[in-house]
Amino acid sequence: MSNWALILYCGLITYLTRFSMIALIKKEMFNDRIREILSFVPSAIFPAIIFPAIFINDKGLFEIDDNPKILAAIIAMVIGIFSRSIIATIFSGLASYWFLIFVV
Amino acid sequence: MKSSFKVFLKGIIDVSPLMIPVVPFGLIFGVLAIDIGFTPIETMAMSLIIFGGASQIVLLQLFSGGASSLVIISSVGAVNSRHLLYGAVVSEHLSDLKLIWKIIISYFLIDQAFAISNEYLKKNKNNNRYFHLVGGGATCWVIWQSTTFLGIILGAAIPEKLGLSFAVPLTFLALLVNDFRKFINVIVIIISGLVATFGYNYIPFKAYVIVAALAGLFTAMILTSKNRKV
Numbered sequence: 403m404s405n406w407a408l409i410l411y412c413g414l415i416t417y418l419t420r421f422s423m424i425a426l427i428k429k430e431m432f433n434d435r436i437r438e439i440l441s442f443v444p445s446a447i448f449p450a451i452i453f454p455a456i457f458i459n460d461k462g463l464f465e466i467d468d469n470p471k472i473l474a475a476i477i478a479m480v481i482g483i484f485s486r487s488i489i490a491t492i493f494s495g496l497a498s499y500w501f502l503i504f505v506v
Numbered sequence: 507m508k509s510s511f512k513v514f515l516k517g518i519i520d521v522s523p524l525m526i527p528v529v530p531f532g533l534i535f536g537v538l539a540i541d542i543g544f545t546p547i548e549t550m551a552m553s554l555i556i557f558g559g560a561s562q563i564v565l566l567q568l569f570s571g572g573a574s575s576l577v578i579i580s581s582v583g584a585v586n587s588r589h590l591l592y593g594a595v596v597s598e599h600l601s602d603l604k605l606i607w608k609i610i611i612s613y614f615l616i617d618q619a620f621a622i623s624n625e626y627l628k629k630n631k632n633n634n635r636y637f638h639l640v641g642g643g644a645t646c647w648v649i650w651q652s653t654t655f656l657g658i659i660l661g662a663a664i665p666e667k668l669g670l671s672f673a674v675p676l677t678f679l680a681l682l683v684n685d686f687r688k689f690i691n692v693i694v695i696i697i698s699g700l701v702a703t704f705g706y707n708y709i710p711f712k713a714y715v716i717v718a719a720l721a722g723l724f725t726a727m728i729l730t731s732k733n734r735k736v
Binding site: 408409417440442443445448449453454462475478488496499500503 | 564
């Protein structure tokens with residue numbers, strides 16, 4: 403598949419998830435139970451991107467020794483829990499990562 | 507009744523604080539897309555056509571890992587399944603609108619606009635209240651397109667040594683800051699993360715994102731059903 407087709411299909415599926423509920427679904431078709439489960443979608447899917455990006459290196463191998471990303475991610479998480487700020491979380495993580503690879 | 511323009515402006519004002527983190531997110535997307543080998547036009551088209559930060563970053567992540575198109579598209583669909591919830595929640599406020607407005611509003615139904623307009627729609631009953639959602643969405647659109655553009659330009663100037671790709675997990679981590687305090691969410695996060703990490707090399711077709719998400723949702727289903735019975 404060409405890059406352009408890939409972009410178009412990804413755009414289409416993104417748009418359809420937004421449009422389908424507004425246009426087609428009536429409120430009563432969505433019960434509280436389904437709503438409750440859907441509220442866990444971010445917690446269920448984002449770690450699947452976060453964890454491998456931290457623990458798996460460029461060669462596809464699990465890496466736990468000598469991996470500054472682990473400590474930097476933990477610092478970012480702690481800052482995030484206390485500050486509840488998206489921007490503080492990102493920048494504290496990047497700053498500690500740079501500190502660990504360039505200074506330490 | 508307030509004029510539609512005032513409601514639109516209110517949407518812009520309300521969403522503004524949430525735009526601060528969108529700036530680095532957009533820059534990172536632009537820089538990484540060029541780094542991975544997309545052309546500037548393709549990168550810009552992604553932001554215009556897809557217009558979803560998480561979707562676009564997942565696309566890059568899986569594309570650079572060599573995943574097939576089918577896996578990339580279904581992973582993007584899985585990431586987007588949270589929009590089903592947003593749509594279902596706001597649909598009750600939009601049910602009287604003409605189809606053309608539903609088509610337009612759907613394009614702008616993004617995390618940040620949903621977060622602020624959901625509150626507004628609940629509290630206000632004026633017929634033009636949906637302009638609030640359009641205002642929030644349009645603001646985010648402008649920020650997202652311009653930071654993508656800046657990222658494309660900066661991309662060539664940022665040295666690879668900086669390890670900016672690490673900003674991807676950090677951005678997603680930041681989107682979960684409110685969930686780290688909830689016990690069930692933490693369990694779901696750990697399960698999904700472990701399945702993705704240990705399944706990374708063993709789950710075929712790089713489908714680890716989907717498998718891990720399903721494992722996480724299944725965990726949430728079990729844990730919340732127990733909660734209910736108690």
